[in-house]
Amino acid sequence: MPSGPNFAHGSEAELARIFDFYQVRWVYEPRTFPILWNLDGVVVESFSPDFYLPDFELYLELTTLKQTLVRKKNRKLRRLRELYPDLRIKLFYAKDFKALLLKYGRIDVAASLTGLEGQARPGEPLPARPGEPLPARPSAQALALRAERLAATARAAAVPVPTGEIPATTIPAPTATSRVARGRGSRRRRNRRLAASLPARPA
Amino acid sequence: MDRARHPDLVNDVDEVLITEEQIRAKVAELGAMLSRDYEGRTVVLVSVLKGSLPFMADLMRAISIPAQIDLMEVSSYGGTATETSGLVRILKDLSSSIDGRDVLIVEDIIDTGLTLNYLLRYLRGKNPRSLRICALLDKPARRLVEISIDYRGFTIPDKFVVGYGLDYGELYRNLPFIAVLKPEVYSAS
Structure with missing residues (x-):
């Protein structure tokens, strides 16, 4: 399977597969449009359509x-549309x-690709193939075990393991081209951060 | 088709959207338009299997000018081709060259426009003199890619339709009208 963007939702990944199948060129979340500014002219709300189809000059929000x-x-x-x-x-x-999905005889996978069910979980990839069930969320014990193993590996390699909270400055700021698996909530937060970095509305 | 219930052509229909008589009248109207627009020329009608077959069969007999026919079949997303190549494929190509010919694509329905968009690009590459589209049904609500339809039969609402060539799980194609199936037909699948 070719590497591509990490889609926020299974439905987006399925739609991208359909576009690929019919050889329609697409770009995932290429632009963020500011849609609301505060009195100081700072962007407070923005909108990032899911797809852009360059051959048709069409944005698509799914x-x-x-x-x-x-x-x-x-x-x-x-x-x-107003702006x-x-x-x-x-x-x-x-x-x-x-x-x-009904048209393509894939209504059986509709439930797993719509609503919250199809949403990507942070740090967990979407299923590689349509209809494949999402991976189960790792248990707390599994996460603890994984952290313990990582710490042991780091100790063995003499790499200092950070303790406590990681300073905010060490976390790279998201960019317009960053593609990370995320839920809708994190997308909103990312959009807010992006919006704040956008230029003020022209007078 | 793998389904628990047995299909019932009569009782599975929720609503007849376009009657047999309405289809007949529209096909005659389209045939008259095409005969006028292509007067003095020989048009090549290209139909896409399988859904367009009844429309093609009726339309060609409603055209009063010389016409040739050809058939194509294109793989659909969700079919076996998805598992192998992941790309749309021409399962059956044209039998004759369309270089310098007047070609009319005869389609049963245009909804997303994805298949037709692919087909248009493919056929344009074969250098026809003209390339137009005649669609019996147009469902604009589902359009993903813009397609300019030259001859349109009916604009239909956003409903999944069967009959007159259109299928659900390869069934209901032989209904003589365009119908909407009962929702339980899908949910039983």
């Missing part, structure tokens, strides 16, 4: 949350995605 939970996304999309009227963007809902 949301597989329940229809009742997409109100916030709809509002952001309306705002985006960037020339931007072509399409919102693909859970029902659209399920219809796509």
Whole structure:
């Protein structure tokens, strides 16, 4: 399987596979659009569409949350369209995605690719193949054992093991091109950080 | 198709979206338009298996100008080709050259536009004089890639339809109308 971006959600990975199959070029989360500024002109809200299809100059946002939970996304999309009227963007809902899977005879994997079920967990890759179950979250004991083994390996190699909290300055700031497996919550936090680094709204 | 329930052509239908009579009238209308637009030329009708077969069979008989036909088959996502190459493949290519010819793609339905987008690029590479699209059904709500449809039969709502060539699990193609299946048909799969 070729290496690509780490998708935040299984539905995004499946859609990318469909695009690949039909040889449609795509880019994952290529741009962040500021959509709200505070009185000081600092960006406080932004929107990063999931896909860009360069051949069609079309942005695509895929949301597989329940229809009742997409109100916030709809509002952001309306705002985006107001601010960037020339931007072509399409919102693909859970029902659209399920219809796509139905069309391709893959409705059996719909449940595992929509909603919270299909969401990537921090540090855990999405299944390599569509329909494959997500890996089970490691238990606390397994994590403790893993940490113990790592510490033992580090001791053996005479590498100092950091103790206590890692200073914030040592954590690299996310960039627009960073691709890390993350949940929607962390994506929002990342967007806020990104938005803060964006230029102020032109007067 | 692996399914617990036995398919029932009559009772599995929730709603008839387009009747047999409506299809017949529309096909005649499209045939008249094509006969007028391609007057003095010989058009090559290219149909994509399997869903377009009934539409192709009816449309070619509604055209009053010289017409040739050809058939293509393209692998679909989710089929066996997904497991092997991961790319769309031409399972059956054209039988004759379309170099310098007037080609009309005859499609049953256009929803995402992904297959047709691929097909258009493929056929353009064969240097036809003209390349147009005739689709019986257009479901714009599901469109992922923009496709310009030259001849459109019906614009349909965002519903999964079967009949008149369209299938669910290779069944229901032989219904003479366009229908929506009952949701339990899918959930039983």
